[in-house]
Amino acid sequence: MNVKVAKTAGFCFGVKRAVDTVYSETQKGGNIYTFGPIIHNDFVVSDLEKKGVKVINDITELWNVPSGTVIIRSHGVSKETYEAIIASGHKVVDATCPFVKKIHNVVAKESTEGKRIVVIGDPDHPEVKGIVGWCAYGGSTTVIRDENDAARFEGDRNIEITAVSQTTFRAAKYKDLVEILQKKGYNVNVVNTICNATTDRQEEARKIASSVDMMIVIGDSKSSNSQKLYEICSRECKCTKFVQTRDNLETDPTGSLQSVGITAGASTPKNIIEEVQNYVRINF
Ligand code: F3S
Numbered sequence: 001m002n003v004k005v006a007k008t009a010g011f012c013f014g015v016k017r018a019v020d021t022v023y024s025e026t027q028k029g030g031n032i033y034t035f036g037p038i039i040h041n042d043f044v045v046s047d048l049e050k051k052g053v054k055v056i057n058d059i060t061e062l063w064n065v066p067s068g069t070v071i072i073r074s075h076g077v078s079k080e081t082y083e084a085i086i087a088s089g090h091k092v093v094d095a096t097c098p099f100v101k102k103i104h105n106v107v108a109k110e111s112t113e114g115k116r117i118v119v120i121g122d123p124d125h126p127e128v129k130g131i132v133g134w135c136a137y138g139g140s141t142t143v144i145r146d147e148n149d150a151a152r153f154e155g156d157r158n159i160e161i162t163a164v165s166q167t168t169f170r171a172a173k174y175k176d177l178v179e180i181l182q183k184k185g186y187n188v189n190v191v192n193t194i195c196n197a198t199t200d201r202q203e204e205a206r207k208i209a210s211s212v213d214m215m216i217v218i219g220d221s222k223s224s225n226s227q228k229l230y231e232i233c234s235r236e237c238k239c240t241k242f243v244q245t246r247d248n249l250e251t252d253p254t255g256s257l258q259s260v261g262i263t264a265g266a267s268t269p270k271n272i273i274e275e276v277q278n279y280v281r282i283n284f
Helices: 013-028 042-050 059-063 080-089 098-112 126-132 145-154 171-183 194-211 224-238 270-283
Strands: 001-004 029-034 054-057 068-072 089-095 117-120 141-144 161-165 187-188 214-218 240-243 261-266
Touching: 001 270, 013 029, 013 042, 013 068, 013 089, 013 098, 042 054, 059 080, 080 089, 098 117, 098 126, 117 126, 117 171, 126 240, 141 145, 145 171, 161 171, 171 187, 194 214, 194 224, 194 261, 214 224, 214 270, 224 240, 224 261, 261 270
Parallel strands: 001 261, 029 054, 029 068, 068 089, 117 141, 117 161, 161 187, 214 240, 214 261
Antiparallel strands: none
């Protein structure tokens, strides 16, 4: 059996850094809180819970818990939320991914200088909400998700626009949406804020899936990047399985597999990837 495991499977740099930060804070003792689940992975979140880490979902919850350390996850938070966490009196450890932090700094500076900010991405995603929250004049910031939003965009054409995108946005679509604004006569300064971790993982998964008899995508059912990997792999390999752990795997479903590929979403820990890999090598 030839087993190909994607080199890019699992945690990206920013997620690893955030998860490592929480584990390292638990070593120091005291009450540890994460502002939202640190990642979309039930196993990691419940493992941290066993170590006493509590997930906080709302600022008001922070007012009613014993003093401790609040860790901000890799998606980041808005300036208002950041300041509210500090004002709650707890110690703050900011594990915002540096690539996301860079976007916060860009929009804060450019909006203060009078540019209009356009954020290309999903308006409901926490990363995008956080970015909007660092714009000096939040009300004049627009989030554009798709072609319809771009076509509807209206504003003063004499004001320069600074465009940034959600880190996981598709580069080609970012370019297309900006072009719609430019064709409407807007002066757009485009900042490349796309993180390659996602596209590299997707591209490697696609290549492996196109060359194996069976492809396994490991991820949490709530993880959208894992679902996206599944979609990409399914297009290349008819026998693609989505699993959360090795417990979801049967033995060789066809009885004639010669090669199996394995990849995993950005919130899948290394030990789960290794367990699946070992299971396949032993049982398939
Ligand atoms: Fe950061 Fe890129 Fe991951 S922005 S959180 S390294 S996907």
